[in-house]
Amino acid sequence: MTGRSAPTGPLRTAAPTGSTGPAVVSANLLTDNPELYETQFPDPKHLAARFVADLVDRYATDDSRRLLDVGCGTGRDAGYLAGLGWSVIGIDVSDRMLAYARKRHPAVRFVAADMRGYELPGRVDVVSCLDSALLYCHTNADLTGFLARCHAHLVPGGLLIAEMRNGAYFLGGGGDLLDREHTRTVVWRGTPYTSHTLLRIDHSGQLLRRRRTWTWPGCSEPLVQTSAWRLLFPMELRHLLDGAGFDVAALFDTPGPRTDPPWHARAALGSGLAGDRLHLVARRRADDHPC
Numbered sequence: 001m002t003g004r005s006a007p008t009g010p011l012r013t014a015a016p017t018g019s020t021g022p023a024v025v026s027a028n029l030l031t032d033n034p035e036l037y038e039t040q041f042p043d044p045k046h047l048a049a050r051f052v053a054d055l056v057d058r059y060a061t062d063d064s065r066r067l068l069d070v071g072c073g074t075g076r077d078a079g080y081l082a083g084l085g086w087s088v089i090g091i092d093v094s095d096r097m098l099a100y101a102r103k104r105h106p107a108v109r110f111v112a113a114d115m116r117g118y119e120l121p122g123r124v125d126v127v128s129c130l131d132s133a134l135l136y137c138h139t140n141a142d143l144t145g146f147l148a149r150c151h152a153h154l155v156p157g158g159l160l161i162a163e164m165r166n167g168a169y170f171l172g173g174g175g176d177l178l179d180r181e182h183t184r185t186v187v188w189r190g191t192p193y194t195s196h197t198l199l200r201i202d203h204s205g206q207l208l209r210r211r212r213t214w215t216w217p218g219c220s221e222p223l224v225q226t227s228a229w230r231l232l233f234p235m236e237l238r239h240l241l242d243g244a245g246f247d248v249a250a251l252f253d254t255p256g257p258r259t260d261p262p263w264h265a266r267a268a269l270g271s272g273l274a275g276d277r278l279h280l281v282a283r284r285r286a287d288d289h290p291c
Contacts, residue, residue, distance in 0.1 A: 034074045034100035039188045047257040049080035054265045066124040071133030075101025082107040116145040123155045132164040135229035147244035156286035166278035167231030246282040
């Protein structure tokens with residue numbers, strides 16, 4: 001999911017590909033090729049969308065279901081929620097993702113917009129921001145800008161639901177996820193695509209940096225791409241939300257759509273906040289304005 005232009009650019013570019021090969025037009029092969037994205041990150045049971053729907057059922061104060069999906073990507077979460085009868089808008093910066101989403105989910109309105117400065121008519125009851133899209137806000141100004149936009153677009157009492165990597169986990173050591181290469185191969189359109197991913201901490205910037213190298217048959221040389229996420233401690237996130245006019249209704253590490261065991265509707269929420277994922281439900285305060 002891409003709420004803003006997150007990757008910092010390829011270190012090397014692939015040779016031009018034929019009509020049967022992947023598109024390589026930006027610094028992110030997966031957003032260039034939405035079908036490959038969904039192959040790399042499948043969600044056949046719609047856990048991410050159901051996670052949002054279940055949390056709204058738990059914490060919403062009324063039955064209104066107008067939702068803005070920030071960093072909507074391929075639109076599959078927005079499309080699923082629209083299928084439940086919700087009124088859904090999705091925003092993203094990737095033209096290719098948005099074109100793919102519009103073809104497959106016509107019930108959703110998709111808009112090209114940056115998460116730090118979007119301006120849409122009307123207000124919604126829920127803003128969702130999944131798959132660490134919030135962490136593409138690398139600076140404090142980015143973060144406060146995004147939260148101010150959420151505040152402006154939510155009705156009083158409306159919910160911000162976010163799912164992201166947990167800064168407390170990664171800045172505390174990161175277990176076996178850091179400083180070792182993780183290799184994965186998926187088959188898309190009959191061709192195997194192999195990714196070699198290395199994560200490291202940039203302490204000065206409080207960033208989790210990723211270096212991903214792609215190879216596939218017919219690729220003349222490896223395609224190397226880099227990106228980064230801002231790492232936030234739970235108490236730091238609480239402080240930012242308070243200043244932006246939000247009360248935290250829930251902050252938990254397990255379960256979620258990317259945890260093991262995964263999310264289910266009656267799940268008890270883990271409060272230890274030591275896991276690698278962080279999940280947030282925040283409520284916009286009534287008659288309050290961000291600092």
